[in-house]
Amino acid sequence: MSKKSPERPLILVSNDDGITSPGIRTLVELMNELGEVVVVAPDSPQSGMGHAITVGNTLRLDASTIFRDLGIQAFECSGTPADCVKLAKHHVLKDRTPDLVVSGINHGSNSSISVLYSGTMSAAIEGAIEGMPAIGFSLCDYGHDADFSHVRKYVTQIAQQVLQTGIPSGVALNVNFPKKTDHALKGIKICRQARAKWQEVFEERYDPNGRRYFWLAGNFVNEDKGEDNDEWALANHYVSVVPCLFDLTAYHAMGTLNQEWEIAVGDETPDTSKQASHR
Amino acid sequence: MSKKSPERPLILVSNDDGITSPGIRTLVELMNELGEVVVVAPDSPQSGMGHAITVGNTLRLDASTIFRDLGIQAFECSGTPADCVKLAKHHVLKDRTPDLVVSGINHGSNSSISVLYSGTMSAAIEGAIEGMPAIGFSLCDYGHDADFSHVRKYVTQIAQQVLQTGIPSGVALNVNFPKKTDHALKGIKICRQARAKWQEVFEERYDPNGRRYFWLAGNFVNEDKGEDNDEWALANHYVSVVPCLFDLTAYHAMGTLNQEWEIAVGDETPDTSKQASHR
Numbered sequence: 001m002s003k004k005s006p007e008r009p010l011i012l013v014s015n016d017d018g019i020t021s022p023g024i025r026t027l028v029e030l031m032n033e034l035g036e037v038v039v040v041a042p043d044s045p046q047s048g049m050g051h052a053i054t055v056g057n058t059l060r061l062d063a064s065t066i067f068r069d070l071g072i073q074a075f076e077c078s079g080t081p082a083d084c085v086k087l088a089k090h091h092v093l094k095d096r097t098p099d100l101v102v103s104g105i106n107h108g109s110n111s112s113i114s115v116l117y118s119g120t121m122s123a124a125i126e127g128a129i130e131g132m133p134a135i136g137f138s139l140c141d142y143g144h145d146a147d148f149s150h151v152r153k154y155v156t157q158i159a160q161q162v163l164q165t166g167i168p169s170g171v172a173l174n175v176n177f178p179k180k181t182d183h184a185l186k187g188i189k190i191c192r193q194a195r196a197k198w199q200e201v202f203e204e205r206y207d208p209n210g211r212r213y214f215w216l217a218g219n220f221v222n223e224d225k226g227e228d229n230d231e232w233a234l235a236n237h238y239v240s241v242v243p244c245l246f247d248l249t250a251y252h253a254m255g256t257l258n259q260e261w262e263i264a265v266g267d268e269t270p271d272t273s274k275q276a277s278h279r
Numbered sequence: 280m281s282k283k284s285p286e287r288p289l290i291l292v293s294n295d296d297g298i299t300s301p302g303i304r305t306l307v308e309l310m311n312e313l314g315e316v317v318v319v320a321p322d323s324p325q326s327g328m329g330h331a332i333t334v335g336n337t338l339r340l341d342a343s344t345i346f347r348d349l350g351i352q353a354f355e356c357s358g359t360p361a362d363c364v365k366l367a368k369h370h371v372l373k374d375r376t377p378d379l380v381v382s383g384i385n386h387g388s389n390s391s392i393s394v395l396y397s398g399t400m401s402a403a404i405e406g407a408i409e410g411m412p413a414i415g416f417s418l419c420d421y422g423h424d425a426d427f428s429h430v431r432k433y434v435t436q437i438a439q440q441v442l443q444t445g446i447p448s449g450v451a452l453n454v455n456f457p458k459k460t461d462h463a464l465k466g467i468k469i470c471r472q473a474r475a476k477w478q479e480v481f482e483e484r485y486d487p488n489g490r491r492y493f494w495l496a497g498n499f500v501n502e503d504k505g506e507d508n509d510e511w512a513l514a515n516h517y518v519s520v521v522p523c524l525f526d527l528t529a530y531h532a533m534g535t536l537n538q539e540w541e542i543a544v545g546d547e548t549p550d551t552s553k554q555a556s557h558r
Binding site: 045047048049050051052053054055056058059060061082083086087089090091113115116117122125129130161165167168170171174188190191192193195197200201202204205211212213214215216241242243244245246247248249250251252253254256257258260261262 | 324326327328329330331332333334335337338339340361362365366368369370392394395396401404408409440444446447449450453467469470471472474476479480481483484490491492493494495520521522523524525526527528529530531532533535536537539540541
């Protein structure tokens with residue numbers, strides 16, 4: 001686990017809905033009670049950007065007045081959430097390393113397979129890659145006017161907990177909250193990512209010039225019957241917390257491939273290594 | 280492992296450098312010898328797009344004549360590599376499921392942490408999510424005129440192997456090739472993702488109007504001393520094959536968090552579940 005928090009921890013806030021979204025304002029307000037906040041967030045919505053970064057194109061970064069009412073330093077960036085965290089670390093903050101990176105609160109779920117497509121989580125994972133404790137927060141409500149009132153307590157608790165005890169190295173937390181309903185939240189569950197996916201539907205339309213285009217739509221299909229996954233937790237009125245890796249290696253599959261594959265003659269001398277090699 | 284390949288397997292080809300890149304032409308030529316090829320690839324370069332998808336915006340998909348000389352059906356898409364695979368599966372191919380999804384050959388490395396930022400691998404991982412055996416191929420040479428001659432044999436071998444024996448469920452292969460040098464390739468190694476990262480540098484410039492902008496640059500820093508990782512394999516003239524997951528759950532961290540966290544009182548009744556809950 002990482003270091004204990006200092007007296008007044010430095011907290012970097014980003015998101016993927018853009019710096020003007022209500023979700024990031026809620027997060028900034030809450031983090032402002034826990035430490036010194038610096039915001040570096042996209043200047044426009046970046047939903048669905050996954051772990052995209054801006055290569056082959058320029059990046060803008062400008063001071064923003066949007067959190068001046070809270071006395072908080074903020075910057076808006078033309079890039080992706082991952083760009084924002086990189087720019088924050090290597091340009092804005094330079095010699096100072098945040099004690100915590102938080103992203104969100106996203107307007108919409110990032111549970112299960114959505115973690116892969118999530119700009120919110122890419123900011124958190126980028127923080128983890130840089131060795132900083134990092135959390136992505138998402139509310140299962142896509143509305144711009146989503147009600148965040150029931151999650152404020154949990155956001156603060158989880159951030160405090162991480163500031164106190166850290167997160168295992170190489171891990172970022174994917175925190176999702178149920179949409180506000182009549183059901184009170186029951187607490188927090190540490191979960192695994194549910195084995196669910198989007199069943200895509202592409203809606204075909206024609207523009208005013210008669211040229212075809214598509215809208216990506218789809219239904220979320222969850223065939224995971226477990227009670228230890230994030231979809232189960234959310235459906236049962238829990239806050240779901242999934243610790244996420246950025247080492248994608250399927251370690252269990254390495255052995256299988258080593259056994260089954262019998263290919264790949266080297267172009268030169270036979271390979272005499274003791275490693276998992278193939279001839 | 281997945282099913283055996285049929286007589287003439289259906290192979291979906293995509294990439295992230297765009298449909299006109301030399302890398303995808305090499306891949307299409309090679310796959311054309313193994314089965315029926317359908318190409319759905321971006322109409323412009325999408326490098327660094329990670330697992331981005333197009334939400335909140337329209338998608339174009341048009342027939343392309345670019346592989347007509349090979350008699351191959353091809354489509355160019357305005358979206359990301361992940362969009363291409365989704366559109367291929369749910370619109371272009373509809374009732375036919377590819378026996379193999381291949382992406383690349385990327386002009387540039389996607390080893391180690393770069394897998395997260397890789398559009399090439401996002402197409403492969405999207406294939407895996409859809410339950411199809413999938414491989415991303417990348418050459419450690421960023422040049423548009425990169426020499427692919429030394430990797431052709433391996434691309435074919437690996438694709439044939441996967442068509443024959445499949446890939447463990449929930450896994451996509453990240454295959455990287457050393458750049459063409461005087462060193463002959465020694466063979467293939469099944470590897471884990473090296474624990475390395477990019478040390479970002481943002482180069483600050485000013486546009487003709489005096490407004491500041493940045494270029495993302497950086498150095499690749501590899502502090503992983505292991506000989507079982509992809510960086511070691513590539514540096515030692517091997518083809519690296521990393522099996523990659525799309526379940527990001529850090530299973531080892533779930534226990535740690537369950538032990539260390541003592542937060543999250545429910546809003547209502549105490550939680551009496553036997554699950555990993557927290558009060």
